[in-house]
Amino acid sequence: MRQIQIGDITITSIIERDGPWRRPEDFFINYDTAKGLAVLKEEEPEVFDFESGRMYITYQTFVVRTPRYTILVDTCTGDNKGHPPPFDFPKQRWLDEFKAAGLTFEQIDYVFCTHLHIDHCGWNTVLKDGRWVPTFPNAKYVMHRKEYEAWEAAHKRGDDPPGTVFRDNVMPIVEAGLALIVDDDYALDDTVTLTPTPGHSPCHCCVNIFSKGQRAVVTGDMMHHSLQCRDPEMSTKFDWDPVEAGVSRRNFLASVADTDTVLLPIHFPSPTAGTVTADSKGFRYRFKR
Numbered sequence: 001m002r003q004i005q006i007g008d009i010t011i012t013s014i015i016e017r018d019g020p021w022r023r024p025e026d027f028f029i030n031y032d033t034a035k036g037l038a039v040l041k042e043e044e045p046e047v048f049d050f051e052s053g054r055m056y057i058t059y060q061t062f063v064v065r066t067p068r069y070t071i072l073v074d075t076c077t078g079d080n081k082g083h084p085p086p087f088d089f090p091k092q093r094w095l096d097e098f099k100a101a102g103l104t105f106e107q108i109d110y111v112f113c114t115h116l117h118i119d120h121c122g123w124n125t126v127l128k129d130g131r132w133v134p135t136f137p138n139a140k141y142v143m144h145r146k147e148y149e150a151w152e153a154a155h156k157r158g159d160d161p162p163g164t165v166f167r168d169n170v171m172p173i174v175e176a177g178l179a180l181i182v183d184d185d186y187a188l189d190d191t192v193t194l195t196p197t198p199g200h201s202p203c204h205c206c207v208n209i210f211s212k213g214q215r216a217v218v219t220g221d222m223m224h225h226s227l228q229c230r231d232p233e234m235s236t237k238f239d240w241d242p243v244e245a246g247v248s249r250r251n252f253l254a255s256v257a258d259t260d261t262v263l264l265p266i267h268f269p270s271p272t273a274g275t276v277t278a279d280s281k282g283f284r285y286r287f288k289r
């Protein structure tokens with residue numbers, strides 16, 4: 001996509017990495033290879049590499065420029081985090097694309113976290129003189145209360161996940177007074193609101209963007225691949241609650257199917273933005289070209 005327009009709002013993609021990534025067999029619970037291949041042949045050509053048998057998975061941040069604010073939604077994996085493979089890939093591309101979008105760290109007014117997983121809050125912080133500090137010093141970082149509290153408790157128990165993620169990406173934000181811990185009905189203003197879609201994580205949220213009668217939704221990790229539109233109950237091995245994730249996915253997809261609502265799923269490869277239609281088998285995702 002690189003850039004799309006929703007009324008007065010411009011949305012730009014900043015990519016950290018893209019290309020073939022995981023095999024669906026390693027990613028989804030009870031994945032049926034033969035059935036999956038038959039479905040994938042009818043999907044958009046960008047979403048699967050038949051040669052390697054891997055899904056195309058992109059890691060990206062969306063920059064949302066409203067008439068009032070400059071907002072980031074999700075911040076990929078970040079640099080110097082010491083994460084094990086596969087999250088140790090080079091991170092310079094994200095910095096280069098951030099700069100190429102004409103942005104400075106100081107310009108960011110809000111950072112929305114759809115959820116607090118390793119690959120969605122990484123650039124929340126950077127390492128400075130041996131300490132993790134907020135990357136965007138003038139931003140408020142918006143996180144859902146239930147998401148925050150569940151990971152805080154998991155961190156206190158010493159669970160992995162979150163491993164070091166909560167300590168390095170979230171705690172420095174709170175300590176700096178930049179966290180905005182919010183509830184279901186939070187609205188930044190009449191242009192940006194949340195729709196909770198729990199399951200993939202304790203309280204994953206989609207971020208709605210409204211302008212001039214148009215709507216886009218950053219759907220975070222509510223779904224990772226268009227296969228999950230054909231079969232909304234197809235959950236991943238990384239889901240907090242796979243059953244709840246399936247319920248959230250089906251309800252959300254039903255709510256936007258056959259409308260002009262533009263979806264922006266973080267991990268869908270370029271052109272990323274798309275719309276959903278419903279049919280007898282489930283839903284179908286089509287890129288906006």
Ligand SMILES: [Zn+2]
Nearest residue numbers: 117119120221
């Ligand atoms: Zn993710």
